[in-house]
Amino acid sequence: MMKRVVLDWVAVLVSYFLLGLIRILTGSQARWWGCPPKALQRIYFANHQSHADLVMIWAALPKELRHNTRAVAARDYWTRTPFKHWLTSAVFNVIYVSRDRQASEDPLEPLIEAMSHGDSLILFPEGTRGFADEPQAFKAGLYNLALKFPEVELVPAWINNVQRVMPKGEVVPVPVLCSVTFGVPMQVLPGEDCPTFLQRARLAVLALRDV
Amino acid sequence: MHRALRNLNPTEQIGALFIIVFGLLMVGGLVIFLRSMREFDDPQQGAQHRDELDRLTQLLKTSWLLVFVFWLAWLAGDISRLVLFALGSFFALREFLTLSPTRHGDHRSLVLAFFVILPCQYWLVGTGQVALFTVFIPVYVFLALPVTSVLANDPKQFLERNAKLQWGIMVCIYGMSHVPALLLLKFPHYNHKNAFLVLFLVLVVQTCMVTQHLVSHRLMQLGKRPAVPAISQSFIWRAWRAGMAAGSLMGALLSGITPFVPGQAFALSFIACAAGSMGHLVMKALKRDRGIPMWRGQRTAVTGAGGMLDHIDALCFAAPVFFYSARWYFKL
Numbered sequence: 001m002m003k004r005v006v007l008d009w010v011a012v013l014v015s016y017f018l019l020g021l022i023r024i025l026t027g028s029q030a031r032w033w034g035c036p037p038k039a040l041q042r043i044y045f046a047n048h049q050s051h052a053d054l055v056m057i058w059a060a061l062p063k064e065l066r067h068n069t070r071a072v073a074a075r076d077y078w079t080r081t082p083f084k085h086w087l088t089s090a091v092f093n094v095i096y097v098s099r100d101r102q103a104s105e106d107p108l109e110p111l112i113e114a115m116s117h118g119d120s121l122i123l124f125p126e127g128t129r130g131f132a133d134e135p136q137a138f139k140a141g142l143y144n145l146a147l148k149f150p151e152v153e154l155v156p157a158w159i160n161n162v163q164r165v166m167p168k169g170e171v172v173p174v175p176v177l178c179s180v181t182f183g184v185p186m187q188v189l190p191g192e193d194c195p196t197f198l199q200r201a202r203l204a205v206l207a208l209r210d211v
Numbered sequence: 212m213h214r215a216l217r218n219l220n221p222t223e224q225i226g227a228l229f230i231i232v233f234g235l236l237m238v239g240g241l242v243i244f245l246r247s248m249r250e251f252d253d254p255q256q257g258a259q260h261r262d263e264l265d266r267l268t269q270l271l272k273t274s275w276l277l278v279f280v281f282w283l284a285w286l287a288g289d290i291s292r293l294v295l296f297a298l299g300s301f302f303a304l305r306e307f308l309t310l311s312p313t314r315h316g317d318h319r320s321l322v323l324a325f326f327v328i329l330p331c332q333y334w335l336v337g338t339g340q341v342a343l344f345t346v347f348i349p350v351y352v353f354l355a356l357p358v359t360s361v362l363a364n365d366p367k368q369f370l371e372r373n374a375k376l377q378w379g380i381m382v383c384i385y386g387m388s389h390v391p392a393l394l395l396l397k398f399p400h401y402n403h404k405n406a407f408l409v410l411f412l413v414l415v416v417q418t419c420m421v422t423q424h425l426v427s428h429r430l431m432q433l434g435k436r437p438a439v440p441a442i443s444q445s446f447i448w449r450a451w452r453a454g455m456a457a458g459s460l461m462g463a464l465l466s467g468i469t470p471f472v473p474g475q476a477f478a479l480s481f482i483a484c485a486a487g488s489m490g491h492l493v494m495k496a497l498k499r500d501r502g503i504p505m506w507r508g509q510r511t512a513v514t515g516a517g518g519m520l521d522h523i524d525a526l527c528f529a530a531p532v533f534f535y536s537a538r539w540y541f542k543l
Contacts, residue, residue, distance in 0.1 A: 027305075161309065164312070164313075167315045167318055168315075170318050170319075172322045172326070174308075174318065174321040174322055174325055175301070175304075175305040175308075175325055176305065176308060176309050177305060177306060177309040
């Protein structure tokens with residue numbers, strides 16, 4: 001019991017430490033270009049180029065939205081060590097998804113459960129980190145979720161510059177101002193098929209780069 | 212005025228000064244407020260008037276902030292003062308490098324710049340090692356940084372990348388660190404009052420910049436053409452001369468808080484203002500090269516936070532020139 005309380009406190013402290021760190025390093029600027037920050041149920045989907053993306057977009061959200069907006073993270077990577085596991089579950093309260101598809105389970109199951117509770121999601125539909133300038137093709141999860149929860153707003157977001165903070169293979173981050181631009185909420189159009197929608201969503205994210 | 216100021220003790224002097232400065236800022240605010248009451252029949256004229264007032268308000272805010280920060284720095288004492296300026300360097304450099312993209316191969320050099328060179332430079336200032344701190348960056352760092360970059364095995368745009376990094380370090384770390392370094396100048400019969408020099412420099416340079424801005428704005432309304440339109444829409448020689456005159460006169464008036472006689476204060480202020488205003492123009496050229504109107508970049512740019520460099524670039528150029536001129540002339 002005692003240990004539980006202490007760990008909770010540590011989690012809170014670590015979250016403030018990380019927020020402070022990311023602010024000093026990146027300025028963590030949120031640009032609400034297409035919609036205001038509102039306590040609506042939303043799925044934020046963004047380009048993914050760095051481990052810091054998750055913290056970035058989380059830090060860019062106002063405090064009131066942060067506690068019920070949960071990022072989606074790959075289970076195999078983020079539970080590999082006890083520290084990573086603790087960091088992602090206790091501090092960020094992420095939702096784990098399995099990347100290795102087993103026939104018996106639906107990988108979207110944990111996301112659907114969280115959304116039924118009214119949580120908002122932060123999703124990186126590329127599935128993995130990319131290193132090119134433009135995001136890779138999006139995976140179908142976003143489309144399937146959108147069909148299941150048609151009333152939820154899908155908000156595209158572009159995370160800018162984070163890959164410069166800590167390029168692949170480096171361990172010490174450098175301070176560079178970064179920003180997250182939130183775009184106009186979108187929906188699946190009636191009768192729209194999966195590839196068309198995913199292409200549209202990807203372009204919506206990409207378009208925010210030049211805003 | 213300067214004789215009266217000179218006869219006060221340091222605490223009274225600084226008190227009087229801040230009362231004068233804060234008073235002037237308040238008068239400025241009042242003028243802007245009164246002018247905002249004016250009404251226009253022509254909506255276009257009204258919009259123009261509002262734009263102008265917005266710019267003035269912005270300028271006034273900057274001045275408030277600068278004076279307030281330096282007042283805090285004066286109250287805070289040596290170490291917190293150094294930390295304050297070091298943080299200023301840090302944020303300015305962060306801004307500079309955000310808008311001057313570097314490549315992956317520069318990562319180690321960037322780490323060095325932020326986490327080794329910057330603290331070292333301020334540590335050298337703090338420990339009063341004048342001989343080393345004046346050459347640390349231009350000699351050791353500038354020769355060592357390209358070595359770090361070259362080991363990353365990336366020849367692409369090598370000279371350009373190094374130039375960017377070195378410029379950033381020169382302005383944001385080297386230039387800025389000379390402001391607190393003014394405390395290291397040991398003038399005879401001027402003990403424990405060096406903090407005034409910092410204030411002196413800031414007030415003089417800010418006076419020059421504000422005057423230049425106001426005059427050039429007025430001249431532009433009268434249809435005067437800018438001198439270097441590809442770089443700055445607002446740089447006009449006549450406005451520059453007005454700014455120089457105002458800054459230098461301000462310096463002469465303030466000579467009571469410095470170790471200089473009014474003539475010397477005038478000359479040194481003139482030098483500082485020249486370096487500051489020209490440096491500001493140089494930074495404008497760098498911004499133009501990057502295709503941005505401000506380091507902050509308002510709505511269009513990717514980096515929302517900051518805008519710090521816009522406000523301190525003149526000071527970063529003025530400080531080292533002022534420092535070495537005074538040091539050379541007074542043989543300190």
